[in-house]
Amino acid sequence: MKSVHIVGAGPAGLMAAHQFALKGYSVNVYDHKSAPARKFLVAGQGGFNLTHSEELELFLSRYDSQEIQSIVREFTNQDTVHWLHSIGVPTYVGSSGKIFPVKGIKPIEVLQKWLSTLEVLNVRFLFNYRLIDFDLKKLIFMTDNGMEEVLYQRAVFAFGGKSWAITGSDGNWTSLFFKKGIKLKPLEAANSGLEMLEPWQDLAGKALKNVYVFNEFGSKYGEFIITDYGIEGSAVYFMNRFLREKSFPQYIYVDLKPNLTHERIIDLLSSGKISEVLKNKLHLEPVKLALLKKLDKATYIDPGLLAYKIKKFPIELAGFRPIDEVISTYGGVDWEELNPKLFLKRYPAIQCCGEMLDWDAPTGGYLLQACFSSGYYTALGIPES
Numbered sequence: 001m002k003s004v005h006i007v008g009a010g011p012a013g014l015m016a017a018h019q020f021a022l023k024g025y026s027v028n029v030y031d032h033k034s035a036p037a038r039k040f041l042v043a044g045q046g047g048f049n050l051t052h053s054e055e056l057e058l059f060l061s062r063y064d065s066q067e068i069q070s071i072v073r074e075f076t077n078q079d080t081v082h083w084l085h086s087i088g089v090p091t092y093v094g095s096s097g098k099i100f101p102v103k104g105i106k107p108i109e110v111l112q113k114w115l116s117t118l119e120v121l122n123v124r125f126l127f128n129y130r131l132i133d134f135d136l137k138k139l140i141f142m143t144d145n146g147m148e149e150v151l152y153q154r155a156v157f158a159f160g161g162k163s164w165a166i167t168g169s170d171g172n173w174t175s176l177f178f179k180k181g182i183k184l185k186p187l188e189a190a191n192s193g194l195e196m197l198e199p200w201q202d203l204a205g206k207a208l209k210n211v212y213v214f215n216e217f218g219s220k221y222g223e224f225i226i227t228d229y230g231i232e233g234s235a236v237y238f239m240n241r242f243l244r245e246k247s248f249p250q251y252i253y254v255d256l257k258p259n260l261t262h263e264r265i266i267d268l269l270s271s272g273k274i275s276e277v278l279k280n281k282l283h284l285e286p287v288k289l290a291l292l293k294k295l296d297k298a299t300y301i302d303p304g305l306l307a308y309k310i311k312k313f314p315i316e317l318a319g320f321r322p323i324d325e326v327i328s329t330y331g332g333v334d335w336e337e338l339n340p341k342l343f344l345k346r347y348p349a350i351q352c353c354g355e356m357l358d359w360d361a362p363t364g365g366y367l368l369q370a371c372f373s374s375g376y377y378t379a380l381g382i383p384e385s
């Protein structure tokens with residue numbers, strides 16, 4: 001019987017395990033934590049957004065590299081929905097197009113259903129196994145009982161990125177890869193909150209909705225939340241990619257009234273008492289009014305200057321949040337180190353998948369989708385048993 005050893009029991013590793021098991025392989029899954037898929041469960045805490053319902057070409061355009069797009073094309077968002085149904089997890093499409101397990105199914109139940117499916121397929125789990133080295137023939141683990149060597153015919157690495165180290169995704173594998181001369185892009189914060197030089201602590205917890213966030217490199221329509229250190233939320237996470245172009249401190253800007261032009265706002269502001277126009281004609285919500293109150297008086301009372309700030313309210317940023325707190329990391333194994341089937345060129349019987357590969361995507365289900373797809377991809381082309 002053919003065998004595969006999979007290291008990393010996150011969604012990418014579990015999907016690889018599932019596919020190899022369906023194809024008749026004997027599958028061992030190793031993880032240095034004492035339980036599987038800890039980050040998968042963390043992802044479930046804020047709404048378990050498993051993928052997105054967008055039409056495929058638009059969906060694929062959310063990923064930053066051709067390589068990951070080709071992989072997702074082989075196991076798409078629709079495939080994820082079918083697969084979830086196959087393991088007993090019906091889904092629904094939320095108002096934003098995001099796909100979730102139907103209400104009432106908790107993240108832990110999704111995982112349990114998946115693990116039960118793997119159990120039926122005889123997938124074996126070995127926990128508290130930390131991969132500390134490997135060569136062309138063997139994997140070397142540190143276990144509770146000391147070092148253990150495992151000979152392999154085929155292996156899959158799915159070590160994850162470098163945030164939420166408590167879940168097991170500590171990024172320590174990067175030093176091992178570095179030692180072996182496998183080229184990596186440094187793991188950096190992605191989908192991260194932003195720290196402000198002077199946070200608006202008095203407004204912490206308030207949401208700014210229906211705004212454009214932008215800088216000279218790009219923009220995003222949506223919403224974000226003010227926190228005691230800065231700002232968080234989907235529009236802010238999306239902007240991460242445009243902030244890497246420059247060093248901190250730097251500015252991003254908010255268009256507080258996207259549906260009105262600068263000129264129209266000046267006209268309205270000139271038509272009456274400023275505070276009343278802001279409230280009754282521009283219909284700005286209290287949090288936006290509170291932001292405008294932070295401007296100096298000369299700006300606040302001048303329709304031209306105030307209109308300019310309404311369309312381009314500046315936020316001075318100090319940096320990303322600490323990497324351990326962010327939703328994902330970008331960077332990872334350089335695509336040049338992999339062949340088209342995700343085998344490491346220097347270790348031709350080892351494949352890599354999941355967040356440890358060098359790709360980036362926004363929140364909205366795209367992250368888990370790429371992990372499912374790349375896990376699936378490791379067994380692609382092997383005939384069903």
Ligand SMILES: Cc1cc2nc3c(=O)[nH]c(=O)nc-3n(C[C@H](O)[C@H](O)[C@H](O)COP(=O)(O)OP(=O)(O)OC[C@H]3O[C@@H](n4cnc5c(N)ncnc54)[C@H](O)[C@@H]3O)c2cc1C
Nearest residue numbers: 008010011012032043049131160168169354355365367368
């Ligand atoms: C707060 C939060 C919310 C999120 N929400 C969403 C969401 O709603 N939708 C979405 O699409 N994505 C979301 N994500 C992202 C998503 O959870 C990750 O992208 C995904 O879990 C990555 O899967 P992975 O299998 O590649 O790696 P991981 O899930 O990180 O798993 C890697 C595994 O490898 C193990 N490992 C690491 N090194 C070793 C070693 N040396 N030896 C043995 N085992 C090792 C780890 O213990 C871990 O179990 C969220 C993430 C966070 C932190």
